[in-house]
Amino acid sequence: MAQVHLRNVVKRYGALDVVHSISLDIADGEFVVLVGPSGCGKSTTLRMVAGLEEISDGQVVIGDRVVNDLPPRDRNISMVFQNYALYPHMTVRENLGFSLKIARRPQAQIDAAVDEAAAILALTPLLDRKPGALSGGQRQRVAMGRAIVRHPDVFLFDEPLSNLDAKLRTQMRVEIKKLHQKVGSTVIYVTHDQVEAMTLADRIVIMRDGHIVQVGTPLEVFEDPANSFVATFIGSPPMNLLPGTVQGGRVVLADGTAVPVPPGLHVADGRRVHLGIRADNIMPEGHSLPPTAHMAHVDMPVTLTEPLGTETLLFATLAGAEVQAKMLNPRPVTPGERLRFGIALDKCHLFDADSGVSLRM
Numbered sequence: 153m154a155q156v157h158l159r160n161v162v163k164r165y166g167a168l169d170v171v172h173s174i175s176l177d178i179a180d181g182e183f184v185v186l187v188g189p190s191g192c193g194k195s196t197t198l199r200m201v202a203g204l205e206e207i208s209d210g211q212v213v214i215g216d217r218v219v220n221d222l223p224p225r226d227r228n229i230s231m232v233f234q235n236y237a238l239y240p241h242m243t244v245r246e247n248l249g250f251s252l253k254i255a256r257r258p259q260a261q262i263d264a265a266v267d268e269a270a271a272i273l274a275l276t277p278l279l280d281r282k283p284g285a286l287s288g289g290q291r292q293r294v295a296m297g298r299a300i301v302r303h304p305d306v307f308l309f310d311e312p313l314s315n316l317d318a319k320l321r322t323q324m325r326v327e328i329k330k331l332h333q334k335v336g337s338t339v340i341y342v343t344h345d346q347v348e349a350m351t352l353a354d355r356i357v358i359m360r361d362g363h364i365v366q367v368g369t370p371l372e373v374f375e376d377p378a379n380s381f382v383a384t385f386i387g388s389p390p391m392n393l394l395p396g397t398v399q400g401g402r403v404v405l406a407d408g409t410a411v412p413v414p415p416g417l418h419v420a421d422g423r424r425v426h427l428g429i430r431a432d433n434i435m436p437e438g439h440s441l442p443p444t445a446h447m448a449h450v451d452m453p454v455t456l457t458e459p460l461g462t463e464t465l466l467f468a469t470l471a472g473a474e475v476q477a478k479m480l481n482p483r484p485v486t487p488g489e490r491l492r493f494g495i496a497l498d499k500c501h502l503f504d505a506d507s508g509v510s511l512r513m
């Protein structure tokens with residue numbers, strides 16, 4: 153097992169920097185997820201750790217070695233990709249053992265490693281099948297098994313579940329988490345899916361345009377987003393952002409509606425801000441918003457409802473902006489119906505309108 157450090161790591165293609173001097177310390181055994189929109193540099197970063205991409209500047213350290221100039225096979229890492237091409241003409245057993253065979257390990261050692269990986273991943277009954285006779289989830293487990301047999305210090309995953317359907321993705325997520333609990337290796341996992349990031353990670357690294365914008369536990373980045381990008385990227389539905397101007401301790405929205413500035417924040421008059429409210433913190437009165445000393449109230453017409461079973465998502469309009477709210481004791485709502493909503497102000501955020509930076513930080 154090993155710790156991993158990125159020190160001012162840069163990736164440059166010609167004159168274009170696609171990863172801008174990022175630094176990150178990953179503890180031994182930690183499960184870290186790099187998450188961000190497509191093109192933000194996640195795969196490039198992971199591939200530099202793997203040795204599949206040259207590092208333009210800075211250092212990558214695995215364990216206590218600077219690995220910049222080490223080829224992938226000498227870094228003791230295993231990588232699982234989205235396209236996990238198994239060898240179709242080989243059995244599961246042969247697929248699992250292939251990398252060890254190439255490395256000319258003794259057959260007894262290969263057999264032991266394959267049996268161990270198969271047991272961990274519940275592949276033992278499938279060892280003599282070929283990939284064509286496996287389901288998508290089973291194939292993905294074989295791909296992970298190929299990574300396990302090498303007992304790597306670090307597992308690198310690049311969107312390993314993106315080709316699976318939604319239900320299978322949820323199952324495999326649980327399997328990956330169990331796998332990590334069993335083998336305890338350091339994991340760096342790349343995904344564009346914030347739900348995957350939230351459910352898997354010990355720590356989430358949120359990337360945008362080749363920069364790290366926030367690092368924290370899933371709850372830290374959910375509850376204390378550093379800026380409006382993180383606020384809307386993490387969590388579903390995305391946090392509502394209402395543009396307004398601070399005047400006399402209140403946020404005045406475009407139509408003159410005023411809501412007190414969330415408690416603990418001191419913002420100068422005239423500052424243009426976005427008031428951030430998660431759907432969980434704005435609900436029609438009498439529909440289960442936990443009581444708090446810091447309530448505000450607004451009236452909004454509901455334009456659309458999405459019943460989800462135990463709760464209903466309400467789309468409403470406030471000062472010309474769409475707001476998503478929740479109702480935990482669902483009842484039928486007719487489009488156009490005006491409801492009085494409570495807002496838990498102590499759970500709300502303010503972001504600078506220009507920079508997007510949280511004014512809580």
Ligand SMILES: Nc1ncnc2c1ncn2[C@@H]1O[C@H](COP(=O)(O)OP(=O)(O)O)[C@@H](O)[C@H]1O
Nearest residue numbers: 165170188189190191192193194195196197342
């Ligand atoms: N070989 C390359 N030459 C030039 N630009 C590249 C190359 N590979 C990737 N990029 C660019 O680097 C950026 C980051 O890509 P990537 O790391 O694949 O993003 P992600 O995995 O977050 O979707 C993208 O803008 C992409 O177009």
Ligand SMILES: [Mg+2]
Nearest residue numbers: 191194195196
């Ligand atoms: Mg990618």
